[in-house]
Amino acid sequence: MASETIARLDEQPIIQIENVRKTFDHGKVGALDGVSLNVYRKEVVVIIGPSGSGKSTLLRCINRLEVPDSGKVTVDGVPLTDAENINKVRMEVGIVFQQFNLFPHLTVIGNLMLAQRVVRKRSKAEAATIALDLLNKVGIPEKAEMYPGQLSGGQQQRVAIARALAMQPEIMLFDEPTSALDPEMIKEVLDVMLQLAEEGMTMVVVSHEMGFARAAANRIVFMDDGQIVEDSPPQMLFECPKEQRTCEFLSKILH
């Protein structure tokens, strides 16, 4: 259904990544090697690739948790260069981590309210209303007063999604959101993500959940060794991958 490529040549991409390079440890470890990628509004892009191929690094470059060595990243027309722009862009770009990274000293609702109060300067009542709405949306309104440590992994990840959504971002980034979860909890998180995709959220998702990719992705990007090897709609990628490397990788993850 949502799997046709939305080619809108007339429109400005919301995320523009141009020839980004990134190395770690003073150039010894290469992570990204000239990556270019455009993501348009309301698109869902799923990134796959073997471990260490630079997927996380690419994602983190989009909200400048990593600073590229060279190349240009533009989000919603704003080039990510100085500190002023970064905080503005970060408000518009939510990210969900593999390890949840919830704030353990705050309750669930406290997690959802903190940035709203501090960054968006919302009133307590307003922030609480938004937080409770979002908890309803991710299906755990009854856990509002609990601490993250008291929740299951799936519940924690849903709180993390709600926390990012509380800032009302334009774009959501997901870095292997289900990899740290027990199998029985994966579905509850994917359901929330599917719902988001249906509502038209622009999403970049690093994930090997092919069911999700099939159902929600407009494009699947295959990365290997710091480069984008292939970038195609799901059907095309699954049926006749252009590259040999893609075939090998797909056969591994599809069993």
Next chain:
Amino acid sequence: MTNGPSEAVGIGSSRGRADWRLVMLVVSSVLILAGYALPMFPNRITEAVTRYSLGATRWSSFSVLVTEQHYNQNTAPLNQELDSVAIEVAPVTAHAGSGWAWLAQLLAPRERLGKFFSLVVCLALPVIAALYMLAWAWVLLRGKRDTHEQMIVPGFSLALLTPVCLWLAWQHQFDFSARLLGLASAALAPRAGFYLALLGTLLACATAFSYRRDTHRALFSWWWLVLATALLIWLLTRFRPQPYLEIWNFISDGIVVTLRLVATSFGLIVLVSLLGGLGRISHNRIIYGIASLYVEIVRGIPLLVQLLFIWFALPQVFDGIGDLLLAISPGLEGAAAVFYDLRLNPFTAAVAGFTLCYGAYGAEIFRAGIASIHRGQMEAARSLGMTPLQSMRFVVLPQAIRVILPPIGNEFVALLKDSSLVSVLAVSDLTRRGREYMARTFLSFDTWIMVALCYLVLTLFSSRAVEYIESKMRFER
């Protein structure tokens, strides 16, 4: 019915175990109460004849126990040149020497309770303990487990104090009679009632201790140690005002100075530690360099040397700067004068020294505490649009504080003790006051025991307080 047999066995065995101890509780309280009915302490002075060297005599009768002060008021010297006083003491009746009689006299309404308050406490506590043991036995008989468990810790603590109290009560009379009236100590030995009551209190101790397994709480809660030390100071000043009350009066203003010094320094230390710790994790090389240099240099110099430097050498440094300014240009006279006039008072110098030194240790504690918080926390906060400072303030520090608090609490206790070093500067803290008193009276043992006890109360109290705050700050992970 299904679990009937096992229940019966359970009750039976616990009863069987409880029985002998229940009897012990009753026996111990009966022993104490009976001991109080027998003569306990001899030589309760009711009548005395004072013979003065000029041949005059004065006969005095005391309706209550006498203290040294009381005695002197009643037998004032006839004239100033008086050099010797002989005193004869009328013997006491056995009846009047019993514990109950002592208590009755002390509590008689026409007498002022305040005068003998410490003695009343010492005499009354064993009786209270006896009643407590009886009540405890009653609780056990009724089979109320919860109440029993709650009674163990206070019961044990109470029982532990009672032998000491009996001994101090005897000392009270012994001390006065022996020292002032020159009576032979054999005549002052305690009588049967004392030993009986003492036996009872010891028995109560042992029985309470044998219940320790029934409670999950620490039997000797360390808060009691703080209390016991404070009580010891108080009893010392009451029972041996000469010299302890005098020492206390002399050094107590030193305690205030020590506390003021520690409180002021600690506030500044936390601030410097925070800044130093943040500097040590800074990505800015200059800030990191300054913070590291500070930590490394200051940690390498003994605190005492730092204090001596600040107090004795810093004025010379200021003078040097003044000279330098004048050498550069005579027009800088005003600025030079500021440096010539810049002199720290001892208190400020001490605070500066402690802040400098402890700030360096604190910086490392803060650095380690902040580093112990997973990188993802900072990233999550930053990805939500918070600035680095906001992320630190609202996300990292609140978590780090739980890691930081125990070692910083230890630093506080260490600071409390190290504050005694300022006695080398001209700060009249607790230790310096102790030295001054000793220089005056040469009572080294009594002075330093008193000073040590004062420090002990302060440090024990702060350790407990830190523990309490820590336990309040734990959270689910």
